[in-house]
Amino acid sequence: MTEAPAAGDRQTSTRPADDWWRSAVVYQVYPRSFADADKNGTGDVNGIRARLPYLSDLGIDAIWISPWYPSPLLDGGYDVADYRDINPDFGTLADADALIAEAHSLGIRVLIDLVPNHCSWEHPWFKAALAAGRGSPERERFWFRDSPGGQPPTNWPAAFGGGAWQQIDDGQWYLHMFDISQPDFNWDHPDVIAEFDSILRFWFDRGIDGFRIDVADSMAKDPALPDVPLKNGQPTRDKYVGNPFYDQPGVHKIHQRWRQIADEYADTPQGPRVFVAEAWLSPAERLAAYVRPNELHSAFNFDVLRCPWDAKELREVIDHTTENLWAVGAPATWVLSNHDTIRHRTRYGRDQKHAGADAGTVPTDLALGLRRARAAALLELALPGGAYIYQGDELGLPEVEDLPEEVLDDPTWERSGHTVRGRDGCRVPMPWSGSEPPFGFGTPDNPPWLPQPASWAGLTAEDQQDDPDSHLALYKAALRIRRDHPALGEGRLTWDDDAPAGVLSFTRFGDGETFRCLVNLTDTPVPIDGEILLTSQPLADGQLPPDTTAWLSL
Incomplete structure (x- = not known):
């Protein structure tokens, strides 16, 4: 292991x-x-x-x-x-x-x-910033910038598509890394x-x-x-x-x-x-x-x-x-x-x-x-x-x-x-x-x-x-076992290196009890050994089917 x-x-x-x-x-x-x-x-x-x-x-x-x-x-x-x-x-x-x-x-x-x-463009601060105009203290709470030539201040992309700058009527641009309706706060303020x-x-x-x-x-x-x-x-x-x-x-x-x-x-x-x-x-x-x-x-x-x-x-x-x-x-x-x-x-x-x-x-x-x-x-x-x-x-x-x-x-x-x-x-x-x-x-x-x-x-x-x-x-069932089993929750795991290829198998220890998790990510059933606590699918002739996880007590 x-x-x-x-x-x-x-x-x-x-x-x-x-x-x-x-x-x-x-x-x-x-x-x-x-x-x-x-x-x-x-x-x-x-x-x-x-x-x-x-x-x-x-x-x-x-x-x-x-x-x-x-x-x-x-x-x-x-x-x-x-x-x-x-x-x-x-x-x-x-x-x-x-x-x-x-x-x-x-x-x-x-x-x-x-x-x-960011906030909404309906937030009182942003509405005040739009009303206050260029160079105002209200605009300093956001990222308002001038940019010559009618181009955005940077080429930054917005998360939801398009550019991250929106121009307003007075010619300035404000930054919105997400939607146009979500102006970014200036966290230097x-x-x-x-x-x-x-x-x-x-x-x-x-x-x-x-x-x-x-x-x-x-x-x-x-x-x-x-x-x-x-x-x-x-x-x-x-x-x-x-x-x-x-x-x-x-x-x-x-x-x-x-x-x-x-x-x-x-x-x-x-x-x-x-x-x-x-x-x-x-x-x-x-x-x-x-x-x-x-x-x-x-x-x-x-x-x-x-x-x-x-x-x-x-x-x-x-x-x-x-x-x-x-x-x-x-x-x-x-x-x-x-x-x-x-x-x-x-x-x-x-x-x-x-x-x-x-x-x-x-x-x-x-x-x-x-x-x-x-x-x-x-x-x-x-x-x-x-x-x-x-x-x-x-x-x-x-x-x-x-x-x-x-x-x-x-x-x-x-x-x-x-x-x-x-x-x-x-x-x-x-x-x-x-x-x-x-x-x-x-x-x-x-x-x-x-x-x-x-x-x-x-x-x-x-x-x-x-x-x-x-x-x-x-x-x-899983949450009940997790809550009650002393090996689950925070802690460590130990990989079981004798597990077949394509199978995740690890063991956890807590207060004298031993827990094992096996996940079969192959396309064939694999052997399983131990007291079964829970499986994500029924076993197939005593073996763990493909795409199935088992919780075991050892």
Whole structure:
């Protein structure tokens, strides 16, 4: 057996409750699409409250709620108009306070999204900047620039298509690294720094347990505004070392400041507040810089999400991730899907060449995808560290790839000139009950804001609730075992080098108990030995079938 590379001598051991985040399973709620209490076709805070018992029964430790702030919703709420209130379409601050209290009473912690790189063009600061004119103090909070010759100040590309600069009536340009409706804050300005200090404390004081930091690698910009290189004739969005708008050294000063604020709450009865970074950075050495002891607590590992369904490549990603994060004392944080990515059931149902292709462009074997999604879920939950579950993962939902063009809402659709459909297919509202749309979300007269496919019949939470073979039952069983088994959660793993080629096999140890995880990524059954705790598919004549994971007690 080969131990995964690691620094130091960190053991599983028992950790204080204050370190809950090091092994937590966190459930992502996309509020517009999770649960609809008032039946108007849009999810809301009271819908989340009503489903807290469902989440408690599932067995998660915390929820992360995507932006619930007032917003014109031109980018799904990531265009924030007011950081200290709740979108009236979703509810009120009183509703949010009640949600936090009710979640805590069930032992569920609450994280919310922080969007610090940009705001909405409806934000009072930006409206004041437009009104104040050139050279005004109000414009200094953003990136307003003059540029001769009618050309943008730089060739920087925007994430959703087109250029990253927009010219206004007085001739100046403002920077928007995402949608035109999302002007970037100037993080060199003391007002911006102080404002976000205040926002953190506002929500921490209301009982929030932490924040997921949106594009945590993007706030700092190179003030020289250099152009980026061309790639295939177009300005690159690659996050190369030295990129002027991603992973600039200045982001670490911001995170260190925030960590000091979070640590102010460490001695409160609720315990410390925490951060998880969204930073799409490879290799893991770069990501590790964000989770050093004086910075953010954890960061999503997206390399596994992007990794092919291949034993060799998965092992390399797992090793590289754990090695580099353990080296700075941080746990790994695993994720298979989120609101920005094609649902992994669909992704795993495609050949590797087309795994990340845009919606509806390549054939998909959803039965194969479901088998692999079940196997991947058990792999994710067996790895050392924390894990995130995107709403609907536990139901085995596929991507909705045939949404009518007239309902597409993602800004990518417009910014790409209707060539890229975008992320709406993973944001279709949850199916809760019934045998046809709207599946307990909205009503036939007030349908969901994105239409659900009729093929989701049989995938509802209600339909799967009492089925011991359902995808939901698999998640419940896995989370129960993970919570109770002393070898799972944070800790170390040891690779079993006697495993057949194409099989991932590792062992974990804790408090005198031994756990083994086997994932068969070959096309033939393989032998299995040990007391079976859980398998993602039934065994075949006592052997582990292809695309199947087993949890064993040794």
